[in-house]
Amino acid sequence: MSIKVDENKIEEILTRGVSEVIDLKHLREKLMSGKKLRVKLGIDPTSPNIHIGRAVTLLKMRDFQELGHEIIFVIGDFTGMVGDTSDKDSERPMLSEEQIKKNMKNYVEQTGKIINIKKAKIEHNSKWLKKLNFSEIGRLANQFSLGEFIARENIRKRLEEGRHVSLRELLYPLMQGYDSIATKVDVELGGTDQRFNLLAGRTLQEHYKQEAQDILMTNLILGTDSRKMSSSWGNTINITDKPEDMFGKVMSISDDLIITYFVHCTRIDMDKIRGYEKQLLLETTNPRDIKMELAFEIVKIYWGEKGAENGKKYFVSVFQKKDLPDEIQEYKLAGKNIVDVLVETNLATSRGDAKRLIEQGGIEIDGEEIKSIDIIVNRNSIIQKGKRFFVKIV
RNA sequence: GGGAGCGUCGCAUAGCGGCAAUUGCAACAGACUGUAAAUCUGUCGCCUCACGGCUUCGGAGGUUCGAGUCCUCCCGCUCCCA
Numbered sequence: 001m002s003i004k005v006d007e008n009k010i011e012e013i014l015t016r017g018v019s020e021v022i023d024l025k026h027l028r029e030k031l032m033s034g035k036k037l038r039v040k041l042g043i044d045p046t047s048p049n050i051h052i053g054r055a056v057t058l059l060k061m062r063d064f065q066e067l068g069h070e071i072i073f074v075i076g077d078f079t080g081m082v083g084d085t086s087d088k089d090s091e092r093p094m095l096s097e098e099q100i101k102k103n104m105k106n107y108v109e110q111t112g113k114i115i116n117i118k119k120a121k122i123e124h125n126s127k128w129l130k131k132l133n134f135s136e137i138g139r140l141a142n143q144f145s146l147g148e149f150i151a152r153e154n155i156r157k158r159l160e161e162g163r164h165v166s167l168r169e170l171l172y173p174l175m176q177g178y179d180s181i182a183t184k185v186d187v188e189l190g191g192t193d194q195r196f197n198l199l200a201g202r203t204l205q206e207h208y209k210q211e212a213q214d215i216l217m218t219n220l221i222l223g224t225d226s227r228k229m230s231s232s233w234g235n236t237i238n239i240t241d242k243p244e245d246m247f248g249k250v251m252s253i254s255d256d257l258i259i260t261y262f263v264h265c266t267r268i269d270m271d272k273i274r275g276y277e278k279q280l281l282l283e284t285t286n287p288r289d290i291k292m293e294l295a296f297e298i299v300k301i302y303w304g305e306k307g308a309e310n311g312k313k314y315f316v317s318v319f320q321k322k323d324l325p326d327e328i329q330e331y332k333l334a335g336k337n338i339v340d341v342l343v344e345t346n347l348a349t350s351r352g353d354a355k356r357l358i359e360q361g362g363i364e365i366d367g368e369e370i371k372s373i374d375i376i377v378n379r380n381s382i383i384q385k386g387k388r389f390f391v392k393i394v
Numbered sequence: 395g396g397g398a399g400c401g402u403c404g405c406a407u408a409g410c411g412g413c414a415a416u417u418g419c420a421a422c423a424g425a426c427u428g429u430a431a432a433u434c435u436g437u438c439g440c441c442u443c444a445c446g447g448c449u450u451c452g453g454a455g456g457u458u459c460g461a462g463u464c465c466u467c468c469c470g471c472u473c474c475c476a
Contacts, residue, residue, distance in 0.1 A: 162472085162473055351441070362422080
């Protein structure tokens, strides 16, 4: 397969959602040369879900793939067990082998929503990392000084606070760097938080007489609550989220993030995005409408046109028109008391919780707010809790 | 090797021996809104309409009318000095 040398596309790859490229000039020349590049992305299966923040680099990988370059996923089945600390302000737990295996399976599946997996190469880094012995690790470790490790902000902060920093964490960049040697890559992608680890790859490759990889760092995006998107904050939009959820979650981001999301999480034409940007400045535009477009585009990537339609329909009917959703989970609980029904349908966690919800006016049956806990639920009633949760009793 | 300390509701944090236990985040409900945003209000161990009852603070014992709080042992974790 031939390599496309499209100057505009290449420029977009190098800039869109990108915070820094090292070495920019070098990478641009390589891309323009028509040579097939080996492009790597390391993913550690540390949590079961990929969120759209992480997908930023995946989309970038796809861009490379579309130009015909070889893309390589290094699944961190080994590094995942060690745990990276780059994007964390506390130590990452070491995961068990079982947990890793489970996550790994999901990851490949999820990645397939964005990337053509069949054409990509998938490697597991246990393959080579397992074999390293102490003398080799010592040789790798010799390339770095404690000083540069400590200089990293999050590590320094933890040290200053008297928190625990384990030696094991020091090893992480070595391993990621070694991945680059083992896979002989030309380019590695990662989020800005990966800077240190990515650079380690360059250092080590040179030590092993390979040409140093270029690195391309993508921006991290903010989550639904405008803090950094992270699984531990619970503010993620996951790429496995159902279309309705995904659509709604996108709708709930801050208006300020609309353009950023367009740039990072979709592949809508940059010109069109600039158009949206102008529109947003006008008094007459309702940011909601543009956000709807955004939500549609994002859902489309993961669920296709149809999924996007459904997500939108759900949002419009349930939240804007306050109608019922098309599909409601059914339970065979007709004739039971409302409190029991709430508990058995998991709308409430306990009887006390159910009573509180009713007291607070949070429960409606067939659109009527109920005031008493002594209500028997009839067949074919629709119970609604708050705005988002519906259940049908049959 | 020496010293100090920690383990509390999903996470994080408070708790002179009278506590179902503080505060922040998350979560949930209500109001408001273009919005599942922001903001404001409320709720947030279990059972009870309620009075109230029951089970909780790493584990096992003990002291006490009473223990998250004191003592002993065990388990897990951390920091400092060398």
